[in-house]
Amino acid sequence: MEVFLQQCVNAISLGGIYALLALGLAVVFSIVRLINFAHGEVMTIAGYAIWLALLSSVPVVAAIILGITVAMLASVAMERIAFRAMRGASVTSLLITSFAVSEIVKVLFQNGISARPVPIVLPAWMSGSINMGFLTISVMSLISIIVVAVSLVALSVILTRTTLGVAMRAAAEDFPVVRLVGIKANHVVALAFAISGALAGVAAVLWVAQRGSVDPLMGAAPVLKAFIATVLGGLGSLSGAVLGGFVVGAVEVFLQGYLPESVAPYREAISLSIIIGLLVLRPDGLWPAQNVNRS
Amino acid sequence: MLSVEGLVVRYGPIEAVRGIDFTVNRGEVFALLGANGAGKSSTLAAIAGLVKPFAGRITYDGKPVSGLPPETLSRAGIGLVPEGRRIFASLTVAENLWLGGAAHGSTAERQQLQKEMEERFPILGERARQKAGLLSGGEQQMLAIARALMARPKLLLLDEPSLGLAPQMVEKVFDLIAAMRKEGLTILLVEQNVPMSLQIADRGIVLANGHIVVSGTGVELLHNSDVTNAYLAA
Numbered sequence: 194m195e196v197f198l199q200q201c202v203n204a205i206s207l208g209g210i211y212a213l214l215a216l217g218l219a220v221v222f223s224i225v226r227l228i229n230f231a232h233g234e235v236m237t238i239a240g241y242a243i244w245l246a247l248l249s250s251v252p253v254v255a256a257i258i259l260g261i262t263v264a265m266l267a268s269v270a271m272e273r274i275a276f277r278a279m280r281g282a283s284v285t286s287l288l289i290t291s292f293a294v295s296e297i298v299k300v301l302f303q304n305g306i307s308a309r310p311v312p313i314v315l316p317a318w319m320s321g322s323i324n325m326g327f328l329t330i331s332v333m334s335l336i337s338i339i340v341v342a343v344s345l346v347a348l349s350v351i352l353t354r355t356t357l358g359v360a361m362r363a364a365a366e367d368f369p370v371v372r373l374v375g376i377k378a379n380h381v382v383a384l385a386f387a388i389s390g391a392l393a394g395v396a397a398v399l400w401v402a403q404r405g406s407v408d409p410l411m412g413a414a415p416v417l418k419a420f421i422a423t424v425l426g427g428l429g430s431l432s433g434a435v436l437g438g439f440v441v442g443a444v445e446v447f448l449q450g451y452l453p454e455s456v457a458p459y460r461e462a463i464s465l466s467i468i469i470g471l472l473v474l475r476p477d478g479l480w481p482a483q484n485v486n487r488s
Numbered sequence: 489m490l491s492v493e494g495l496v497v498r499y500g501p502i503e504a505v506r507g508i509d510f511t512v513n514r515g516e517v518f519a520l521l522g523a524n525g526a527g528k529s530s531t532l533a534a535i536a537g538l539v540k541p542f543a544g545r546i547t548y549d550g551k552p553v554s555g556l557p558p559e560t561l562s563r564a565g566i567g568l569v570p571e572g573r574r575i576f577a578s579l580t581v582a583e584n585l586w587l588g589g590a591a592h593g594s595t596a597e598r599q600q601l602q603k604e605m606e607e608r609f610p611i612l613g614e615r616a617r618q619k620a621g622l623l624s625g626g627e628q629q630m631l632a633i634a635r636a637l638m639a640r641p642k643l644l645l646l647d648e649p650s651l652g653l654a655p656q657m658v659e660k661v662f663d664l665i666a667a668m669r670k671e672g673l674t675i676l677l678v679e680q681n682v683p684m685s686l687q688i689a690d691r692g693i694v695l696a697n698g699h700i701v702v703s704g705t706g707v708e709l710l711h712n713s714d715v716t717n718a719y720l721a722a
Contacts, residue, residue: 359579359586360590363583363584366578367574369538370576373559374587375559376590377559377591378557
């Protein structure tokens with residue numbers, strides 16, 4: 194029972210990171226139909242920003258805020274430089290553009306800093322654990338869960354209480370009509386990328402804190418999982434992305450915890466098979482977008 | 489107020505509008521009639537900035553506006569109620585209205601206007617917190633028009649506002665058009681309900697295959713056998 198609860202905490206904490214990343218992908222996809230494979234690089238950029246800040250003896254909290262801000266700006270800059278020129282292009286063209294952006298950023302870090310991981314040292318209390326009677330929770334897991342919860346609440350406030358947030362939800366449904374009422378398309382798209390980048394930045398902070406290092410390929414693996422999560426949840430659906438993130442995280446953690454050692458090497462294959470199975474049962478995803486009434 | 493000269497709209501190799509000219513005067517209801525595929529919706533889309541004209545000139549309030557983006561035209565006072573209503577179904581009725589005025593005026597003005605809309609269309613006030621997708625077709629049409637009015641347009645383009653509505657709802661829509669004209673709004677109306685449109689329209693044109701075939705005042709068109717023929721042939 195204790196082990197099970199422990200695994201639940203781990204599943205929520207890992208799933209939460211996937212949920213943030215998946216949400217970032219879904220927010221952008223729902224509006225500009227771009228599957229942004231450079232999303233992982235936004236995470237990497239945030240990681241290096243934190244590394245650089247700590248190296249320059251910036252206090253930890255400030256370094257974290259800086260990392261998230263840089264991720265947000267990087268995401269908006271990617272849209273300005275690469276994706277805006279491609280607006281209205283086919284999904285395939287957009288996808289290839291995002292691969293190009295992703296490769297360019299990776300190569301810049303490999304050649305500009307190092308292909309090998311650089312260490313990030315966070316305060317000792319972050320790597321400790323809290324004993325709650327029969328349950329021992331690592332501080333990092335607890336922080337992850339709280340941060341994810343706060344981020345999700347903040348996002349839902351933006352989407353329901355601010356004009357541009359409501360416009361974003363409307364744009365996911367019918368972008369031309371949002372422009373018809375006078376709301377500037379570029380503002381809505383920029384907000385989507387800013388939110389997406391900030392979420393990637395938050396995910397990067399949690400990811401880096403758990404692993405203690407940054408490398409040029411850091412974002413690739415978690416964003417791939419997040420992409421699986423968005424498809425599982427229903428491409429373009431925000432609630433689906435969050436649900437998908439938690440499901441992917443849970444499948445990963447529980448397989449890691451309970452799979453016998455002899456089949457452990459097949460963990461990824463088994464987890465992807467489970468997800469394929471879920472998609473066979475629900476081809477539109479677990480929580481599909483309400484109305485994708487565009488061609 | 490609005491003048492269209494030599495307007496050509498193309499979708500790839502297909503020419504939807506093939507060089508049409510017309511002028512809409514301030515304060516009038518101008519009807520754009522024609523069978524399906526005659527180029528009516530494409531003309532409205534070009535005026536509202538949803539499609540870029542292939543050729544021709546559109547002048548609004550004395551200024552050239554062809555090819556400007558829809559958000560700029562909306563801010564200049566051109567409102568479009570699109571065909572099929574296209575309300576934001578997953579948003580609440582109140583959110584739909586709010587977005588309609590989001591780019592126009594101060595917050596206080598917008599709140600005031602939203603209250604006026606909810607008084608003018610009581611059903612929208614009653615259903616303010618409901619998802620707009622749950623409204624009936626006629627109620628959605630009222631919402632689409634109210635959403636456009638939230639932007640305080642000077643020129644309102646209405647694309648098939650009575651399409652698919654129950655007869656008493658159709659009457660309500662035409663009553664509304666008459667009321668809006670009385671309030672000084674200039675209206676460019678695309679309709680398939682020819683008799684009702686021509687009774688209310690000051691002037692109008694009939695399109696066929698992207699060309700203007702007849703033009704005249706509402707009464708003239710109502711008694712023109714070519715107009716009836718154009719529709720019987722369709």
